[in-house]
Amino acid sequence: MTLSPELYARAQGIRLLVLDVDGVLTDGRLYYGASGEELKAFHIRDGLGLKLLHASGVQVVIVTGRTSRAVELRAENLGLRYVFQGISDKLAVFEQLLVRFALKPTAAAAIGDDLPDLPVLRRCGLAACVPEASAQVRGCAHYVTDRPGGGGAVREVCDLLMTAQGTLEAAMHEYIK
DSSP: OOHHHHHHHHHHHHOEEEOOOOOSSSOOOOOOOTTTTTEOOOOHHHHHHHHHHTTOOOOOEEESSSOOHHHHHHHHHTOOOEEEESOOOHHHHHHHHHHHHTOOOEEEEEEOSSGGGHHHHHHHSSSEOOEEETTHHHHOOOOEEEOTTTTTTTHHHHHHHHHTTTTTHHHHHHHHH
């Protein structure tokens, strides 16, 4: 992976990754079962990327405007301790996370796709988005993924961060030894 010097410098110091769900961890479509339950599809490679990133020492936090049992289950499955659902003010949660982890905004990255994500994307040190993000979000992003939301975009960002931090090779070694 080839990173521009600016993106490389931003990615090197990231200690926190904040994720939106709908449109980032999923393709953004809402599915409802016959009984009214909400269903979501998550990409398996995004999950492994998040596990590897977390194991490398980066905190991973989900902050989403919607509330879904599927998100709770996915986070549990990935071992993610911090999940904030039903959040209308994502920036307030972001500021609390900076305090909780004693970080400056430059040590945080975020991945979003739409207007509710803008305040966090504008404040963090590395703002990423999916290619189908709104024009306003793409306009403030430092990095736009090649992969779509729900289709490996999160893994792409995890790999980018780990490449810049020199931890990707060691993480992959377990699988290619």
